[in-house]
Amino acid sequence: MPLNKQPFSQWPAELSVPRLAVYGLLLAGIFAVGYATLRFGLAGAAVACLPMVACVTIVAVYRPGWAMLGLFTINYFIMALRHWVSFPIGLILDAAILFNFAVLLFRTLYGGVGWSRARNGLTLAALLWLIYCVLELTNPNAAAFGVAMTAIRSxxxxxxxxxxxxxxxxxxxxYLPALLxxxxxxxxxxxxxxxxxxxIGFSPAEINWLFYEGGRTTHLLSTGVRYFSFFSDAANFGSSMGLSMVVLSIASLYYRNPWMRLYMVAVAAAACYGMLISGTRSALAVPFAGYALFIVMSRRVKIILTGAVLLLGVFLFLNYTTIGQGNAVIRRARSAFNLQDKSFVLRMENQAKLRTIMRDKPFGAGLGHGGGKALAYAPEAETSQIPTDSWFVMVWVETGIVGLLLHLAVLCYAVGRGVFLVMYRLRDSRVKGFTAALTAGIFGVAVASYANEIFGQIPNGAMMYVFMALIFLSPRFDRELAPTDQAPAAQIPGKA
Known part of the structure; x- marks a missing residue:
């Protein structure tokens, strides 16, 4: 039976195989892969995966939204494999993206794919940024073609x-609450x-990374251990947990089910704990900036006053008191506000050196010439010996002040669009609240990216892009849920 042009959510009704059978096949496939791996190694696992891959593909064709949720999940765990595989792990994300596109292109043959939903201002902004990065290949200072293409990809x-x-x-x-x-x-x-x-302790692979690959210099400090979970490093982990804390805590206000609200608050609290034990001082910028923007978007006197008092109280506690100084977590967090901190002073000195080098390079020193990768791919470059220590500084070094301004304009456009929609356009309380949460989270990560190269790292980079796209989809979701004759609300309601 050919696929019609009904929404994706209605297509599974055409499946002739019961859902329980599909789930059963997936579960059997997982056990088969595990058995084959133990008995025959990776070669056996590859063969055992084929039936499960076929089953996943069939489900993905009927539910592309599920495939996208799968991409989101894969992206989250990619860095956990860095100690176990020898090939570039970024290829896993490439494969997941290509798989999702293949699913949509197959559906296009039969109709029913709403490509027009991607025709919005964010897509145009992303395309302009891509064109600028491709033009950077003509920069005579650019590193080898392969390195430059890798930079363009990320x-x-x-x-x-x-x-x-x-x-x-x-x-x-x-799909929005499902993603959350x-x-x-x-x-x-x-x-x-x-x-x-x-x-409990680190795994053998993590110990190898810490003691034999140099990880201990940044994670085993005299001030305490910086924990990194299955992320690339503690900064990446801490910032991601700060993002989870901001988005999920704000989103909890807009769930109708009280148990879901309580659950989201608990997860946000757990994320806060994860952020603190990561020892990443710059990660504190995520909740400070994120909550501040949410307070502004609320346009409600009670929320503004309460939020301002709480944020100011935390700032005063960390910056002007010594309470809890004996606790390593509090002591490390407090140092984030110390402008005389050695790490902060060193970053300022490095940026001063880079300003001298970049004075006559409005289009940058070339792709592949910024950050730690310059040591491996362009060791002869002036910038290879100077750490960037910042996503925006790295963009500036590689694409110049022109590229940095364009990049910032794209980010400001995405965040500004979210603020505008929340404050003046969205009517349904759930869509409004979730969009406000995503906008606040993106803004928080953007601010924290000044101190660390976290915006483009796995998994945060792909998550930011998904969240931006959801912000631009929010008017469609709003029309789906809100009555057409309802006047736009001027404020964010307290609850859905």
Whole structure:
């Protein structure tokens, strides 16, 4: 029976195989892969995976939104494999993106794919940024072609492709709370892994990374251990937990089910704990900036006053008191406000050196010439000996002041669009609240990215792009849920 042009959510009714049978096949496939791996090694596992891959493909064709949730999950765990595989782990994300596009292209043959949902301002902005990065290949200072293409992939290509996939695959509002629910589970797993590191110990692979690959210089400090879960490093983990804390705590206000509200608050609290034990001082910028923006978006006197008092209280506690100084977590967090901190002073000195080098390079020193990768791919470059220590500084070094301004304009456009929609356009309380949460989270990570190269790292980069796309989809979700004759609300309601 050919596929019709009904929404994705209605297509599974055409399946002739019961859902229970599909789930049973998936479960049997997982056990088969485990048995084959133990008995025959990786070769046996590869063969055993084929039936399960076929089953997943069939389900994905009928439910592209599920495939996109799968991509979100895979992206979250990619860095956990860095100690176990020898090939570039970024290829896993490439394969997941290509799989999702293949699913949508197959559906296009039969109709029913709403590519028009991807026709929005964010897609255009992502395309312009991609074009600029491609033009950077003509920069005579650019590193080898392969390195430059890798930089373009993480800088811009993922941005455009994931925005398109999200806009097309998430055709119904139900995918927004589903994504938040899935993310809450992933957050608990990440915090759980960090707790295992703290209270039980590191795995052999993690010990090898810490003691033989140089990880201990940044994670085993005299001030305490910085835990990193299954992320690439503690900064990546801490910032991601700060993001979870902001988004899920704000989103909890807009669930109708009181148990879901309580659950989301608990997950946000767990994420806060994960952020603190990561020892990442810059991660504190995520909740400070995120909650501050949410307070502004609320336009409610009670929320503004309460939020301002809480944020000011935390700031005064950390910056002007010594209470709890004996606790390593509080002591490390307090140092984030110390402008005389050695780490902060060194960063300022490095940026001063880079300003001298970049004075006559408005289009940058070339792709591949910024950050730690410059030591491996462009060791002769002036910038290779100077750490960037910041996502925005790295963008500036590689693409110049022109590229940095364009990149900032794209980010400001995405955040500004979210603020505008929340404050003046969205009517349904759930869509309004979830959009406000995502906007606040993106803003918090953007601010924290000034101190660390976290915006483009796995998994945070892809998550940012998904969230941006959801912000631009929010008017569609709003029309799906809100009565057409309801006047736009001027404020964020307290509850859904």
């Amino acid at each position: 800088y811009a290509l993922y941005f455009l492709l994931i925005v398109i996939l999200t806009a097309v695959s998430f055709d119904r509002y139900k 629910g899935l993310w809450s589970v992933l957050t608990l797993l990440a915090v759980g892994k960090a707790c295992i590191q703290k209270f």
